[in-house]
Amino acid sequence: MRIDVGIPNRIFPLRAYSALVALYISVFVLITGNGLMSTLVPTRAKLEAFPDFAIGLGGAAYFGGMLLGTLADPWIIRRSGFIRAFGGFIAAALAATAAFPVLVNPWIWACLRGVHGFAFAGVYAVIDAWVNAKATNQNRGRLYGMYQAITFISSALGQQLLLVQSPHSFRLFSLINILFALAIIPMMATQADPPQAPASVKIQLGWLFSISPIGAITAFGVGAANGSFWTLAPVYVLGVGFNAHVVADFVTAVVIGSTLMVWPVGRLSDKYDRRKMIVGLALIGMMIEFGLCVAGRPTHLVMDLLGLGLGSATMVLYTLAISQTNDRAGPENALIVSAGLLFLYCVGATLAPVLASFLMQQFGPEMLFAQNGVTHFIMAAFAMWRMMIRPPAVNAPRPEITPKSAALAR
Secondary structure, eight states: OOOOOSSOOSSSTTHHHHTTHHHHHHHHHHHHHHHHHHHHHHHHHHHTTOOHHHHHHHHHHHHHHHHHHHHHHHHHHHHHOHHHHHHHHHHHHHHHHHHTTTOOOHHHHHHHHHHHHHHHHHHHHHHHHHHHHTOOTTTHHHHHHHHHHHHHHHHHHHHHGGGTSOTTSSHHHHHHHHHHHHHHHHHHHOOSOOOOOOSOOOOOHHHHHHHOHHHHHHHHHHHHHHHHHHHHHHHHHHHTTOOHHHHHHHHHHHHHHHHHHHHHHHHHHTTSOHHHHHHHHHHHHHHHHHHHHHSSSOOHHHHHHHHHHHHHHHTTHHHHHHHHHHHHHOGGGHHHHHHHHHHHHHHHHHHHHHHHHHHHHHHOTTHHHHHHHHHHHHHHHHHHHHHHHSOOOOSSOOOOOOGGGGGGGO
């Protein structure tokens, strides 16, 4: 029996989550594997004595692959359907993962990370579009916050799996492939209706900027900051004198902070202006990042506490960006919004790690957080400027907005 979750239901609040159960299960298993991958690859690369610039290039290749995926993957989704496309994207990630322990070379690894990026752009497009197509302005922050909370919990678990085996071993790559394969099963078994196929899959950045300049710039800035962090945080930790165990603890602290805050932030953003929350959280993140920049070699405990605060403030910003944009876009444009914001995220995440790795190589590992602090300051300043000249989106049912009429939403 079809369950319509597009209509808010205050008496049975769990109804809004019912058609997303299979998706949430797949996300949990899949992101556990990808969380391990995101830490394992740069850690193993550092142990293999890859240059810092090559490690940064590998991270840029991942997001470069995502960038290409944002252009091609919506077409694949439209042609194949959400569920079949989801399975195909994971199959591509499986093949690339199997090649890592066999072909230990920085240039080959960069290409393989590009394949991962292409595949996960499609995976995230499916997930984001599915969640936002089932949401309304009254519950979007909570539904997307739940998805993000599951993402962060599974990512934290994935970071800790780095301790199961030595990073030199092929077994961790095999474990990642097992998790990727298992993630396909819930989506193949679901009886919930997928989102409606979009009428168009062409990314329209002008339309995206016109309906939500803050959402677009925030997505770009979050990509720049997060791309640099996830690519180079292990290099920072090892560079200030710690070992792989501390890498796992620091990254896990960031993920735990994100997990604790993302659902409350989403819930609050359903009640209050999402733009004010973007400003506040970006400024808090900036202060923490500048603290890490000047701390030199902090103690293990201090670094983990700062990581907890960093995750709480900065890793939830994309949730606000996509919610802010979808508030003005209409459910029929969920896939276009998802692909467009992911495109902007990937542009930032492709360029920033290369710059950050260069600065770290020239001036020290602390430059990672100097760059990210500046990024979050610019993000907050832009949002404050836009708030002065445009009222907030009203958190109530709105007429559908199509790309042709987007300019009317200004």
